[in-house]
Each structure stands twice: as structure tokens, then as C-alpha cells.
Amino acid sequence: MADNWQTGITDIEPNAVRVRGYDIADLMGRVSFGQAVYLILRGDMPDESTGRLMEAIIVSSIDHGATPPSVLAARTVASTGASLSAAVGAGIMSINDHHGGAITNCARQLDAISDRASRDTCSLKEAAEAQLADWKVKGIRMSGLGHRIHSADPRTARLFDLAREAGAFGVHCETAMAVEGVFKDQGKSLPINVDGAIGAVLADLGFEPEIMNGLFMIARVPGLIAHVREEQTRMKPMRKVVPGAHQYDGPDARRLSS
16 A cells, blocks of 8 residues: 555545635635635735735736747647647647746846845845846846737736735735836846736745746636637648738727726
């Protein structure tokens, strides 16, 4: 008989399911999805403002059009007649170091810069300037800044506002803004993008970098499901999925009612 192994995530007994000690039936209808995600990943129940911040992170990355590698992979596999799970799985497996991974990479780099500021007893901007210069010599790029489409990522300011409301705008968010300032002083327009904002906020919430890519996966699954189902119902099988050749024909711009 194999040795028993331990898990501290979920306890299952007849007629009872407890996630991190909380009865899941009791949580249903009482806590937000953002709070539940935080709970299962961190082990403790966050307050409502942190839950809203977590949900904003998830919403911010739910989809970004038909050109990201994960969507192209999912649609290509769906075009072969594969199942929903296989096609979505292909999309998830496309989320790695260069797609979605900027969140984790940026958080680690922000850690290095803020640590340098503490070690050298200097400002975050001075530490960022010195660290970026060192990385440039080594050919290391700063993650989480700039965007191939957006000159000012509309999601960044909103996440930072929500982080302030939740009391989670800490040293990593401040460091990200210092880095942006260094590039601006050098005449380079490299604003913080949504990946950089998410990495900074999650780091200030206490998440370890190794799990941050998982938040992007959680966020992107609904979008991948939508793309796969559209591929299955609107497109011909075994078509050539050409990046950037699509045209949007969905609803016109609209807003939530107040």
C-alpha cells in the first residue's frame, strides 16, 4: 500500500466539501469569484475590496482578440474537429514565457529593483535606472512595459485605481511606475501594460511569482472557450487560420447602464 500523502487545499467528506476549511455551500452566493480564487491559491479569505481587485485582474485578461498565440492555437486545433477540451487545452499550453509569462517575469524584475533600492539606500527610480542599465548590457529586456497595439493600455490605470482602493498599491506598483519614468526620461514611450500592472499588483498582494501565470490562465479560459465555439459553429473545418486576417462583426461599442 502506498504511503499516505498530504494536501491542505480541500477536504471532502460525505455531504461536505470544505475549501481551505470553509464549507463551499456556505461560500456560494456569499463570496465573489475573485475572493474564492484568492482563497484557494493563498489559503485565507480576502476582504471584499481585494476580491474586487482579483476579479478585475481576471476580467482584464479574459480576451485580447483573435491574434494571441493561445487563440490561434485553440482555433487551429478546433478547426480539425477536436473536442472543446482539446482545443481549449491547446490554447492553455500556448501560455508560456513569452505569452502571459510577462506577468511573472515583470514581478521578479520589480523585486530585483526594489531590493536594489533597499540595499543601496537609494530611490526606486535611481535603483531602476541602475538595474535597467545592467540588464541592457546583458541583453535582458524589462517585461511588462510597452504594447504592440496600445500606446496607453486602458487596463493599467483601472487596475492601479482598484489596487489603491484595496490598500494594495505597494512597493511593486511604485517600482513599476519608477521604471516607466526612467524610460520616459530617456525619451522612450514604454508605458506599463496590463501584464506589468498585474504582476505588480499580485506581488503587492503577496502572491509568489511562480503562480502568477496561473492567474492569466484562469482569466483566459472563458475567452478561449468563446473562440473555440465560434470556430466550431462559424468556420469551415480544416481552414487556414491566418493571423490578423479576421474582421470584427460583433456588437457596436456599448456601456454598462448606471
